Amino acid sequence: xxxxxxxxxxxxxxxxxxxxxxxxxxxxxxxxxxxxxxxxxxxxxxxxxxxxxxxxxxxxxxxxxxxxxxxxxxxxxxxxxxxxxxxxxxxxxxxxxxxxxxx
Numbered sequence: 001x002x003x004x005x006x007x008x009x010x011x012x013x014x015x016x017x018x019x020x021x022x023x024x025x026x027x028x029x030x031x032x033x034x035x036x037x038x039x040x041x042x043x044x045x046x047x048x049x050x051x052x053x054x055x056x057x058x059x060x061x062x063x064x065x066x067x068x069x070x071x072x073x074x075x076x077x078x079x080x081x082x083x084x085x086x087x088x089x090x091x092x093x094x095x096x097x098x099x100x101x102x103x
Contacts, residue, residue: 001054002033003032003039003047003060004034006051007029015029021046022047022050039060039061041061044060044061045057048060056077057072062082064082066082
């Protein structure tokens with residue numbers, strides 16, 4: 001689940017509490033959820049903890065989570081690792097998947 005979905009589907013006041021946990025304004029949290037402001041590696045960890053794992057670090061950094069947190073590769077529920085040019089597809093959870101082509 002991404003951050004925007006989590007906030008939209010949560011009870012009133014959740015965004016305020018999450019922003020307070022991160023030490024940021026609700027406005028900045030909204031910008032992060034909309035992809036308008038980057039989410040630091042440290043904040044990804046806090047978001048995962050505060051949301052009780054409903055928003056995972058790999059959801060917040062889908063293109064490079066495996067490089068930032070290699071210990072998550074192969075963890076239960078982990079997404080496929082994005083392929084770089086020339087890598088083979090293994091098709092197992094936590095393994096590499098084809099990179100999306102630019103349009």
